[in-house]
Amino acid sequence: MAVNTAPTPTRPLNPTGAPKRPRNYQPLAWLYLAPVLISTFVLTVLPFLYTFYIAFTNYSLFHYNEFEWVGFENFREIFSAGSGFLPVMGWTVTWMILATAFNIISGMLLAMMLSHPRLRERTVYRTLLIIPWALPFILTVQVWAGILNNQGPLNQILGMVGIPTVKWLQGITSARASLLMMNLWLSYPFFMTICLAALTAIPRELYEAADIDGASGWARFRYITYPFMLSALTPLLIMQLSFQFGNAGVIVLLTNGLPLAYPGSQYGATDTLATFAYKLVYSLRDYGLAAAYSIIIFIVISGLTITNSLVTGAFSEAD
Numbered sequence: 001m002a003v004n005t006a007p008t009p010t011r012p013l014n015p016t017g018a019p020k021r022p023r024n025y026q027p028l029a030w031l032y033l034a035p036v037l038i039s040t041f042v043l044t045v046l047p048f049l050y051t052f053y054i055a056f057t058n059y060s061l062f063h064y065n066e067f068e069w070v071g072f073e074n075f076r077e078i079f080s081a082g083s084g085f086l087p088v089m090g091w092t093v094t095w096m097i098l099a100t101a102f103n104i105i106s107g108m109l110l111a112m113m114l115s116h117p118r119l120r121e122r123t124v125y126r127t128l129l130i131i132p133w134a135l136p137f138i139l140t141v142q143v144w145a146g147i148l149n150n151q152g153p154l155n156q157i158l159g160m161v162g163i164p165t166v167k168w169l170q171g172i173t174s175a176r177a178s179l180l181m182m183n184l185w186l187s188y189p190f191f192m193t194i195c196l197a198a199l200t201a202i203p204r205e206l207y208e209a210a211d212i213d214g215a216s217g218w219a220r221f222r223y224i225t226y227p228f229m230l231s232a233l234t235p236l237l238i239m240q241l242s243f244q245f246g247n248a249g250v251i252v253l254l255t256n257g258l259p260l261a262y263p264g265s266q267y268g269a270t271d272t273l274a275t276f277a278y279k280l281v282y283s284l285r286d287y288g289l290a291a292a293y294s295i296i297i298f299i300v301i302s303g304l305t306i307t308n309s310l311v312t313g314a315f316s317e318a319d
Helices: 023-054 073-079 085-114 122-131 139-148 153-160 172-200 204-212 219-246 249-254 273-282 287-312
Strands: none
Touching: 023 287, 073 153, 073 287, 085 122, 085 172, 085 219, 122 172, 139 153, 139 172, 139 249, 172 219, 172 249, 204 219, 219 287, 249 273, 273 287
């Protein structure tokens, strides 16, 4: 009986040894990506390049139609002695750290309380606590502005119990505390949800083994709960830091950067770099200087984003 010894035909290989892809593979992929690439270029890349350009010009209200290239003059003004950069940067970093810490810690504590096995009607509590996340952002800020008004409900309650009323949005310390409180109200449901998901993923067998060994509540948290939650919160921690660094909406809507740092100053005690750049555009009309501040904000947020990518391995190729 004759045996066919002819080689079995195989797919043609390219010089690297991998099977050849269809000729229309790459054009089709570019076609699918074209809407995203075009919109990103038009709405992100071009505005950034234009902002980068005017950061080195004297483009302002007094040089609106005829502005000139001034090099690093705007950056020299930012870092010069007596400018508002250092005070504003100091509050920006403080705001970023405190807002992130309050948001994450409150979300973690609420998630742990809602996950307690002896808590009844936990579904009702979860639903009620997530309501601030479901309400429109602007509406929530306006409600808080009414609560913190000098004649608002909060001061009325304080007066009823004999506590002196507070001008919440007019004093430096009270205005900053008000911003942190309102930002916490807006942000804790998100972190509570993330922490609840992280707690659900912890194997119950670990807690059962800890109970058998007679571990205390602190030991259970330190060696079981905290490590699992930390792995879920680490990328969110860096992401939240970068978000709060550039978070301008809360401040603009509630205090608009006020009160002033001192009489006649261009910046307010609650201004961050983002809100001060916003004020330079819409109040002082110094577009070149605002663009220079935007470049600094971009550099800081980019650094935090790259750090987040390195920590989480977001852009590492899978084996």
